[in-house]
Amino acid sequence: MGRAGITAERLVGAAAELADEVGFENVTLSALARRFGVRDASLYSHVRNLRELRARLALLAGGELIDRIADAVAGRAGKDALTAFADAYRAYALAHPGRYAATQARVDPDALAPELLADSPAVRRTADITYGMLRGYGLDEPDLTDAVRLLRATFHGYCVLEAAGAFAHPRAVQASWDRAVDALHAALEHWPRETPRRPD
DSSP: OOSTTOOHHHHHHHHHHHHHHHOGGGOOHHHHHHHHTSOGGGGGGTOSSHHHHHHHHHHHHHHHHHHHHHHHHTTOOHHHHHHHHHHHHHHHHHHOHHHHHHHTSOOOGGGSOHHHHHTOHHHHHHHHHHHHHHHTTTOOTTHHHHHHHHHHHHHHHHHHHHHTTOOOSSSOHHHHHHHHHHHHHHHHHTOOOOOOOOOO
């Protein structure tokens, strides 16, 4: 493929495909230049450097993930919403390992033009949908933040271990996943409220 037609969007899309093939950490500008059949220097008119490319990839993947979750949870509440959220998260992580790894990367604000990060619909939607689902359990801050961290740690840890083939026990992985979601639902329904500290 010649250099004609290369845009930042096409470049990031190709980076997403490459990430799923070889891993997020192995995405380089040189590898993408080879894919497009151009010199490395030709790509610098579309992204400033590898940091910007990876930051853009993280936003793209984050948008894809939250779009799938949003479709899954639409019209649902309580345990149904939590299960749909969890299943959509896991399905994306397993189907797109490189892109999923990108969603876990911290987006360096210095790597992007301020408007790209500040106006990212993925960032806003992720917060709105995740916190909205958890408010259905009657949670408010600081419990909301604590619950988000619990869900993220559980989903991420499970998906990474599953993708690595770390669950060797004959018990079906799907069965354990379903029970994990059941346990999270129970925890959210009986969330331990933070006791206000007494003044000294």
